[in-house]
Amino acid sequence: xxxxxxxxxxxxxxxxxxxxxxxxxxxxxxxxxxxxxxxxxxxxxxxxxxxxxxxxxxxxxxxxxxxxxxxxxxxxxxxxxxxxxxxxxxxxxxxxxxxxxxxxxxxxxxxxxxxxxxxxxxxxxxxxxxxxxxxxxxxxxxxxxxxxxxxxxxxxxxxxxxxxxxxxxxxxxxxxxxxxxxxxxxxxxxxxxxxxxxxxxxxxxxxxxxxxxxxxxxxxxxxxxxxx
Amino acid sequence: xxxxxxxxxxxxxxxxxxxxxxxxxxxxxxxxxxxxxxxxxxxxxxxxxxxxxxxxxxxxxxxxxxxxxxxxxxxxxxxxxxxxxxxxxxxxxxxxxxxxxxxxxxxxxxxxxxxxxxxxxxxxxxxxxxxxxxxxxxxxxxxxxxxxxxxxxxxxxxxxxxxxxxxxxxxxxxxxxxxxxxxxxxxxxxxxxxxxxxxxxxxxxxxxxxxxxxxxxxxxxxxxxxxxxxxxxxxxxxxxxxxxxxxxxxxxxxxxxxxxxxxxxxxxxxxxxxxxxxxxxxxxxxxxxxxxxxxxxxxxxxxxxxxxxxxxxxxxxxxxxxxxxxxxxxxxxxxxxxxxxxxxxxxxxxxxxxxxxxxxxxxxxxxxxxxxxxxxxxxxxxxxxxxxxxxxxxxxxxxxxxxxxxxxxxxxxxxxxxxxxxxxxxxxxxxxxxxxxxxxxxxxxxxxxxxxxxxxxxxxxxxxxxxxxxxxxxxxxxxxxxxxxxxxxxxxxxxxxxxxxxxxxxxxxxxxxxxxxxxxxxxxxxxxxxxxxxxxxxxxxxxxxxxxxxxxxxxxxxxxxxxxxxxxxxxxxxxxxxxxxxxxxxxxxxxxxxxxxxxxxxxxxxxxxxxxxxxxxxxxxxxxxxxxxxxxxxxxxxxxxxxxxxxxxxxxxxxxxxx
Numbered sequence: 001x002x003x004x005x006x007x008x009x010x011x012x013x014x015x016x017x018x019x020x021x022x023x024x025x026x027x028x029x030x031x032x033x034x035x036x037x038x039x040x041x042x043x044x045x046x047x048x049x050x051x052x053x054x055x056x057x058x059x060x061x062x063x064x065x066x067x068x069x070x071x072x073x074x075x076x077x078x079x080x081x082x083x084x085x086x087x088x089x090x091x092x093x094x095x096x097x098x099x100x101x102x103x104x105x106x107x108x109x110x111x112x113x114x115x116x117x118x119x120x121x122x123x124x125x126x127x128x129x130x131x132x133x134x135x136x137x138x139x140x141x142x143x144x145x146x147x148x149x150x151x152x153x154x155x156x157x158x159x160x161x162x163x164x165x166x167x168x169x170x171x172x173x174x175x176x177x178x179x180x181x182x183x184x185x186x187x188x189x190x191x192x193x194x195x196x197x198x199x200x201x202x203x204x205x206x207x208x209x210x211x212x213x214x215x216x217x218x219x220x221x222x223x224x225x226x227x228x
Numbered sequence: 229x230x231x232x233x234x235x236x237x238x239x240x241x242x243x244x245x246x247x248x249x250x251x252x253x254x255x256x257x258x259x260x261x262x263x264x265x266x267x268x269x270x271x272x273x274x275x276x277x278x279x280x281x282x283x284x285x286x287x288x289x290x291x292x293x294x295x296x297x298x299x300x301x302x303x304x305x306x307x308x309x310x311x312x313x314x315x316x317x318x319x320x321x322x323x324x325x326x327x328x329x330x331x332x333x334x335x336x337x338x339x340x341x342x343x344x345x346x347x348x349x350x351x352x353x354x355x356x357x358x359x360x361x362x363x364x365x366x367x368x369x370x371x372x373x374x375x376x377x378x379x380x381x382x383x384x385x386x387x388x389x390x391x392x393x394x395x396x397x398x399x400x401x402x403x404x405x406x407x408x409x410x411x412x413x414x415x416x417x418x419x420x421x422x423x424x425x426x427x428x429x430x431x432x433x434x435x436x437x438x439x440x441x442x443x444x445x446x447x448x449x450x451x452x453x454x455x456x457x458x459x460x461x462x463x464x465x466x467x468x469x470x471x472x473x474x475x476x477x478x479x480x481x482x483x484x485x486x487x488x489x490x491x492x493x494x495x496x497x498x499x500x501x502x503x504x505x506x507x508x509x510x511x512x513x514x515x516x517x518x519x520x521x522x523x524x525x526x527x528x529x530x531x532x533x534x535x536x537x538x539x540x541x542x543x544x545x546x547x548x549x550x551x552x553x554x555x556x557x558x559x560x561x562x563x564x565x566x567x568x569x570x571x572x573x574x575x576x577x578x579x580x581x582x583x584x585x586x587x588x589x590x591x592x593x594x595x596x597x598x599x600x601x602x603x604x605x606x607x608x609x610x611x612x613x614x615x616x617x618x619x620x621x622x623x624x625x626x627x628x629x630x631x632x633x634x635x636x637x638x639x640x641x642x643x644x645x646x647x648x649x650x651x652x653x654x655x656x657x658x659x660x661x662x663x664x665x666x667x668x669x670x671x672x673x674x675x676x677x678x679x680x681x682x683x684x685x686x687x688x689x690x691x692x693x694x695x696x697x698x699x700x701x702x703x704x705x706x707x708x709x710x711x712x713x714x715x716x717x718x719x720x721x722x723x724x725x726x727x728x729x730x731x732x733x734x735x736x737x738x739x740x741x742x743x744x745x746x747x748x749x750x751x752x753x754x755x756x757x758x759x760x761x762x763x764x765x766x767x768x769x770x771x772x773x774x775x776x777x778x779x780x781x782x783x784x785x786x787x788x789x790x791x792x793x794x795x796x797x798x799x800x801x802x803x804x805x806x807x808x809x810x811x812x813x814x815x816x817x818x819x820x821x822x823x824x825x826x827x828x829x830x831x832x833x834x835x836x837x838x839x840x841x842x843x844x845x846x847x848x849x850x851x852x853x854x855x856x857x858x859x860x861x862x863x864x865x866x867x868x869x870x871x872x873x874x875x876x877x878x879x880x881x882x883x884x885x886x887x
Contacts, residue, residue, distance in 0.1 A: 003572040003604050010609040071235035093240050106243055130242040145246045211249050220248040220255040227238045
């Protein structure tokens, strides 16, 4: 009985080994999915619209557009930025903390046509608003950023997400030490200020209204004017 | 910061507007960008090849040469470009670094040239991209290994003062340094061979005698073998004791592998002497005799290949360990399987698992003695699997060991080659050095003659002389001359005269002559040839020069006003003003024998014996006069001062440094 059993085991082993060997050599394949898809998706290449059109659509001069595009194309030779690259790039500026969540929100704010990748037009449109736009437009843009599901209302949860993302960027080594409730408290403060009718959400009008009445915010809107 | 951040910073700053409504306190002011330089194209001319790039590209890395204001040093006003006199091919990859943020290492460049360029442009090599970093590190390590060999060559150098102990140690370590060492080396090698052969022959059956049956030679000719053994052990003991005595660090020597082998080789003999011949301990004694075979390892001192092999095995310890481990695992697995497979069959040799170990090892190493074979089908199947896997497991670590061995072996060969070339290299270096020293002395004569011509000759003659030395050479010679002048001390004191006279560059081998001359204190005569001929012959006996090159120590005591000088400058009274820059310096000239009188008008330098530190005084050349003396041996030429302005008084002698 011993030997019989072992014999069977030996034969079975042999059979399996040879099948595996043949499979490895590529002579047989088990199912259709196993065929390696050698073709990678061709890299998406994107060419922006002409310089004149962009000049018309944005408030940048020709020269500025040239400089912007050169920098953009240098970093992203394929012409588009996908979300992971965007997160990487943005994270370089905040080495201590984790900027990925905020970068995600930022990406969505820039990616106006929501196709998952940031082209040069998206990039330049966003920058045009931020750097050369009116205060109204800037506030509009900020509201768009906070409104994660783009339904026109900022809820407390959305604001909390944003706040947490911002605090994440600070990292752990802060003074005073970041506590769990700090973002929540900050959200409360924000809602107290912004939510005039206390309905638990902030609409665009409430937001713009409130910001225009706040001197600090107004002043800080003009800080980055001469970035480019 | 990488390029990415520099280019995307405006974007990040713009996006910061998203924080503004959330913030509850005022924001700090933004820094002003006052230098609103328009982005312009910069032209970089690298050895004729022109590269152009934006200024902002270069500004990305402000701590490098191109990114900082350091490049302004290279700005060429007329052409309005930055000119760098460097390799344009390597510059390509450096400029690409600015453009793409990644530094690549071009494989066809020499690693040290590349390193130099990186250092020049202020880029640290650690930022080389991952794609090229490994290659870079490998090449760098290889280069370092190659250069390391050079440092080891110094151990052959013979230091001037070595004690007996040091000499002996050196002789032991490098047998080719002296004949005695070589003899000792061969003698010990011979005796090692004798000892090993004796051990082997001892056990051969010598043929039957009437009393006993076939017995080994060792027992038949006990006395002979004992004498042989004694002789060998004597030699080995003496050698070991000598090495122990000569070793610079006895403790370290005793711990070294070779000394342990030595001890193990000779100890059994002494233990055998000490122990009596009773039967109980003789068993142990026999075991000890096995250790005599270790004498063969003493050959590793004689054979470099053996040493390399040992070193390789040591450096491949991890691979060997892996081999051993995997083999053990496989042996245990297969032995177990075989045992259970063969358990059923009758009269099976596989009586237990440890017994199956032998079968597994023999099969895995493809030896296949055939003393144990499986009989059942299962056993045969598993046995074949065992032998197939055995080949694989053993073949895996072997290439690693082989490549290690090959690398170390080639390194060694390179070291040997370099050592062989070292002699020629050093000779070449010596010739080069003496060439320059010759040139120095020659220009000293030029200077002499120039001064003469200044007084007597015409302009064209002077020009003819000056023309021969290049500007660089003449500046170099001027420098050496100034060094000579610097070492002048107070000349008035007669006691100090010897030490404080200007040191000059002289011929090396004339140093002994100068030492001899110290004894000669009086140089009153004005006929140089007569007075110093005697001294000169003493001095010059050592010089291996041609007849016209024998230098003659000339005593000219024209200025009796210099009591400090042993010999006075051969000056005419009216030239007293031109004696030398420092005034009052008296020098004697070494001039060649054939023409002492004609050299009277020449300025003569003094040589003075200098205590033998590292500088030696040699007689100087007088190259100009056709029959003027020359330093005997060109390789030992001193450095003549080139300046022709200073009075040539101290020119004849130069102090040279021992190379």
